[in-house]
Amino acid sequence: MIPATLTVDLAQRSYPVYIGQSIFLDKMLWNKYVTGSQVCIVTNATIAPLYLTQFCAIFSELSCSTVLLPDGEAHKQLDAWLQIIDTLVANQHKRSTTLIALGGGVVGDITGFAAACYQRGVNFIQVPTTLLAQVDASLGGKTGVNYQNQKNLIGTFYQPQAVIIDIAFLSTLPEREFRAGLAEVIKYALIYDKEFFNYFSQHINQILARSPQVLAYMIEVCCRIKIYFVEQDESDTTGLRALLNFGHTFGHALESAMDFTILHGEAVAWGMHKACQLSQRLGYLSHEDVTKVERLLNCCELLIQPLHTAPVELILSAMNNDKKNSKNKITLILLKHLGEAFVTDSVEPEMISEIVREGLC
Amino acid sequence: MIPATLTVDLAQRSYPVYIGQSIFLDKMLWNKYVTGSQVCIVTNATIAPLYLTQFCAIFSELSCSTVLLPDGEAHKQLDAWLQIIDTLVANQHKRSTTLIALGGGVVGDITGFAAACYQRGVNFIQVPTTLLAQVDASLGGKTGVNYQNQKNLIGTFYQPQAVIIDIAFLSTLPEREFRAGLAEVIKYALIYDKEFFNYFSQHINQILARSPQVLAYMIEVCCRIKIYFVEQDESDTTGLRALLNFGHTFGHALESAMDFTILHGEAVAWGMHKACQLSQRLGYLSHEDVTKVERLLNCCELLIQPLHTAPVELILSAMNNDKKNSKNKITLILLKHLGEAFVTDSVEPEMISEIVREGLC
Numbered sequence: 001m002i003p004a005t006l007t008v009d010l011a012q013r014s015y016p017v018y019i020g021q022s023i024f025l026d027k028m029l030w031n032k033y034v035t036g037s038q039v040c041i042v043t044n045a046t047i048a049p050l051y052l053t054q055f056c057a058i059f060s061e062l063s064c065s066t067v068l069l070p071d072g073e074a075h076k077q078l079d080a081w082l083q084i085i086d087t088l089v090a091n092q093h094k095r096s097t098t099l100i101a102l103g104g105g106v107v108g109d110i111t112g113f114a115a116a117c118y119q120r121g122v123n124f125i126q127v128p129t130t131l132l133a134q135v136d137a138s139l140g141g142k143t144g145v146n147y148q149n150q151k152n153l154i155g156t157f158y159q160p161q162a163v164i165i166d167i168a169f170l171s172t173l174p175e176r177e178f179r180a181g182l183a184e185v186i187k188y189a190l191i192y193d194k195e196f197f198n199y200f201s202q203h204i205n206q207i208l209a210r211s212p213q214v215l216a217y218m219i220e221v222c223c224r225i226k227i228y229f230v231e232q233d234e235s236d237t238t239g240l241r242a243l244l245n246f247g248h249t250f251g252h253a254l255e256s257a258m259d260f261t262i263l264h265g266e267a268v269a270w271g272m273h274k275a276c277q278l279s280q281r282l283g284y285l286s287h288e289d290v291t292k293v294e295r296l297l298n299c300c301e302l303l304i305q306p307l308h309t310a311p312v313e314l315i316l317s318a319m320n321n322d323k324k325n326s327k328n329k330i331t332l333i334l335l336k337h338l339g340e341a342f343v344t345d346s347v348e349p350e351m352i353s354e355i356v357r358e359g360l361c
Numbered sequence: 362m363i364p365a366t367l368t369v370d371l372a373q374r375s376y377p378v379y380i381g382q383s384i385f386l387d388k389m390l391w392n393k394y395v396t397g398s399q400v401c402i403v404t405n406a407t408i409a410p411l412y413l414t415q416f417c418a419i420f421s422e423l424s425c426s427t428v429l430l431p432d433g434e435a436h437k438q439l440d441a442w443l444q445i446i447d448t449l450v451a452n453q454h455k456r457s458t459t460l461i462a463l464g465g466g467v468v469g470d471i472t473g474f475a476a477a478c479y480q481r482g483v484n485f486i487q488v489p490t491t492l493l494a495q496v497d498a499s500l501g502g503k504t505g506v507n508y509q510n511q512k513n514l515i516g517t518f519y520q521p522q523a524v525i526i527d528i529a530f531l532s533t534l535p536e537r538e539f540r541a542g543l544a545e546v547i548k549y550a551l552i553y554d555k556e557f558f559n560y561f562s563q564h565i566n567q568i569l570a571r572s573p574q575v576l577a578y579m580i581e582v583c584c585r586i587k588i589y590f591v592e593q594d595e596s597d598t599t600g601l602r603a604l605l606n607f608g609h610t611f612g613h614a615l616e617s618a619m620d621f622t623i624l625h626g627e628a629v630a631w632g633m634h635k636a637c638q639l640s641q642r643l644g645y646l647s648h649e650d651v652t653k654v655e656r657l658l659n660c661c662e663l664l665i666q667p668l669h670t671a672p673v674e675l676i677l678s679a680m681n682n683d684k685k686n687s688k689n690k691i692t693l694i695l696l697k698h699l700g701e702a703f704v705t706d707s708v709e710p711e712m713i714s715e716i717v718r719e720g721l722c
Binding site: 086089092116117118119121142143148152154155156158235236 | 446447450453477478479481503504508509511513514515516517518519596597682
């Protein structure tokens with residue numbers, strides 16, 4: 001498989017995105033981006049036993065520190081961020097150091113935030129190991145941690161020097177995590193690319209069987225879409241990048257109401273389903289459209305009703321606190337058609353609350 | 362006095378710097394930069410009794426939160442930063458909020474760092490109330506807090522929407538703080554502007570008497586110089602902006618060795634004196650040059666020997682940890698002539714240590 005190289009074009013903050021099989025073993029690739037004499041590999045307790053030895057070998061000629069963060073969204077906290085900073089201080093890392101985020105979205109977001117803040121900013125490289133991080137979290141420079149039960153309340157926009165997406169990591173990804181990652185893939189199809197929605201539906205078996213060729217193509221399409229949105233609206237201010245939050249207002253609220261005990265992708269899948277139902281209720285999607293989406297979510301075992309343990313009131317209050325809101329109105333991303341999204345803050349709160357309650361045990 | 366308006370030209374991150382007398386009372390000025398319905402005024406326990414009521418009145422039509430930080434460099438810590446974030450969360454500030462940093466460099470740096478990180482970045486306005494913050498800290502987007510006894514170890518580059526420099530605040534500034542601010546003024550003269558060095562020497566009496574006209578001119582010159590450096594090297598990477606750290610490698614080390622119990626300007630004054638002595642030792646400055654600098658520092662009561670309480674070893678080890686260092690060499694800013702600075706990392710550690718020890722009790 002020939003690796004693909006995409007570029008995120010953001011003037012001085014531009015960087016490449018490599019997609020391929022076992023490319024992380026290529027020392028030449030690293031030499032381009034690790035320019036100082038120090039690196040700090042940040043990973044978690046799940047990834048470390050699988051890949052850390054190989055990574056340390058790559059940097060055997062450099063001064064190399066490692067940080068093992070606790071795994072999971074519940075640990076995406078300031079404590080973990082300080083754990084990285086403390087390691088950098090203890091090992092006297094200079095401004096010329098490079099941080100390497102080896103893990104899923106949580107590791108990437110915390111590491112990026114540490115890179116943004118240590119000595120007012122050092123280089124970092126994203127090496128996403130989950131499908132979700134490969135198609136979404138590792139691209140676009142959103143960094144941060146959760147705080148006071150609010151998702152990503154503290155963070156910055158800070159772009160990496162490179163993103164290295166290696167399909168090889170997906171071979172060790174647990175099934176549940178893989179399927180949760182597919183939620184974000186389906187998101188891109190729904191908000192921007194009807195044709196890709198059809199491709200996904202037609203290749204669902206190869207996707208679930210993790211065919212490297214199909215995965216590589218699927219990831220490249222997702223990255224291209226994500227890069228398009230990021231380039232148009234780097235700091236999430238024009239409303240365009242907000243479309244990437246399709247399913248996320250509902251989803252983040254569920255995550256937060258459930259104290260981050262479910263996977264982000266699972267919450268987003270539920271949120272996309274709710275947003276599709278709402279889009280139908282408002283006359284945008286047909287019943288058939290929603291059925292198509294439900295069928296796909298079902299194939300990926302993502303059509304879930306995790307709500308019986310999550311108090312509806314908590315979800316609704318979390319939705320009211322969403323970062324995207326302005327003037328006390330809930331901002332939602334809905335679908336005009338399959339493949340086209342729009343932002344709105346004019347949905348009646350009663351209707352939102354009805355949709356959230358729907359299908360509850 | 363007609364207010365001056367300078368511009369910091371950083372493409373999309375450009376912003377104006379207003380310098381004048383009692384301009385902070387001009388509501389029209391604020392309306393340009395406070396665009397949302399919420400503001401959060403961050404100040405400290407010293408400034409609040411003097412000016413907070415007036416500020417709250419300016420924003421009486423908006424939802425206005427206030428944060429009172431403890432005063433002093435010793436409190437430039439993550440705790441104070443979280444105090445701001447907690448207030449923003451508790452009062453449900455949205456991304457459209459504006460933070461107002463009303464105080465000296467400590468308040469400005471912490472507030473800027475909170476603005477950079479809250480919901481991945483909200484607007485903020487610098488209203489520096491000390492001379493030091495007016496000529497230096499409020500301009501250029503360096504934000505941050507001290508950590509593990511290292512100056513500004515955690516922070517970001519994040520530019521404000523505007524800087525409002527009001528000479529009126531200087532009328533309530535304690536004498537010691539005022540004189541400490543003059544250290545940074547002298548710094549600009551020494552590194553970049555021989556003519557301004559002469560102006561300063563000739564107008565020292567009016568300056569110490571705080572003549573508003575002379576202060577306004579002096580501040581404007583300093584801001585122009587600072588802006589020049591910031592525009593050329595926003596993120597402090599080319600080495601040009603590093604020249605602004607003249608006196609700071611020595612000074613920061615002293616501050617840190619003395620647990621931040623002396624004023625930043627006082628430490629910088631000591632550091633500049635050491636850097637001038639070293640520049641003489643290396644054959645750049647004449648004995649007469651150094652005497653001129655000493656005379657000026659003396660007039661400002663800044664030619665101090667605070668070292669008898671600060672262990673030399675602590676200072677030297679702090680210098681070894683300075684952010685500007687690379688490859689275990691101490692990076693220093695020295696003077697070629699009065700009015701021209703340069704960066705070097707080739708001074709022998711023994712000579713640095715001798716200069717630090719010189720004049721000790």
